[in-house]
Amino acid sequence: MACLLCDSDLSQAPALALGPLPPCNRFGEAGAERQPLTAVQCPHCALVQLAQLPPLDWLRPRHAWIRYNEPSAHLPAVAARLRAHCAPATRVLGVGPFEGPLHAALDWATERASVAAPGDGYLEAWQARLNAPGAGQAELVTCRYLLEHSHDPRAALRGLASLLAPDGRLYLEVPDSSKFLAAGDISFLWEEHSCYFTEATLRRLAAAAGLTVQALWRYPGALEDALCVLLAPGAATAAAEDPEEFSRFGAYRAAYPVQRAAYAQALAGQRCAVFGAGHQAILFIHAFGLSEQIAYVVDDAPDKAGSTIPGSTIPILPSASLAADSALDICLLAIGPAVIDKLAHVFDPLRARGVRVHTLFPGAGSGTLIDP
Ligand SMILES: [Zn+2]
Structure with missing residues (x-):
């Protein structure tokens, strides 16, 4: 398997295998089919990612009520920053199911549009849709909490960028994984999240997709921060190294068998x-x-x-x-x-x-x- 960010070979990369697991959205199905869940870190670009991408139909929720909540308390602050960074847009395009609260907070007297939902299916269908090229017309494209679900994040960024008018800006939001990795919290791995970004790997992905980071804002959460990034088409500079990137995942992998044995003992x-x-x-x-x-x-x-x-x-x-x-x-x-x-x-x-x-x-x- 090749790295989703930089195409490096991951076959010898340090991996954390949790075994075959059922999908976490399959309530009421004791016999739900299991798939291997293995996290791996690219030794070149440091992106933590799933070693095997699960089949999309296996990820698809079987219950229409499966809907996720994403953080929104910071959106008025994000909207103020976007207004300061972007010329007033005549067309703002939201991609994904989490854009309404941001667009409401932006409160630009402009045309707001959303890309239509991709039929039945949920985020596994949305993430696949990101890759499709679009007709560049929007001054601002927003996409919150989908990129970490993407099975091809470079193509997703290129697809989103193709929706932009000349001089347009792309606003993205993803969960920052550095806190839960540093804490050794295995429960934050998830078959629906193929990519576990940090500030450094998100910057590297933007560069790999031909995008330059205009601004990056972090909004702290108790267990995960929100990483918010404003991108523009154009040559990017290389992301700075994060000295803890590799040691953090090494410690995370090492903690798992210790925690597993400790829970087995504590709950017996x-x-x-x-x-x-x-x-x-x-x-x-x-x-x-x-x-x-x-x-x-x-x-x-x-x-x-x-x-x-x-x-x-x-x-x-x-x-x-x-x-x-x-x-x-x-x-x-x-x-x-x-x-x-x-x-x-x-x-x-x-x-x-x-x-x-x-x-x-x-x-x-x-x-x-x-x-x-
Ligand atoms: Zn890589």
């Missing part, structure tokens, strides 16, 4: 529930081989209630189940720190009766079950 003979049925929780359960150790997963989302965790028979129960479960020993939280704070009324009573309540996320700063 214990009754354990997981709070939150998002893709991180599902990846965690399967990557650590814990589908026999988790009694149930709690989630109050109406579409998930009463279903089961993909690739398992673990039931998804309402949060009231925790208070009624007097035998519970451990509750692992697969939700962000801000949500945990809001749900103190749920978790404080559990702690008061001796249940060990811990975040799943090593980067959350509050200690996981397996921390010494």
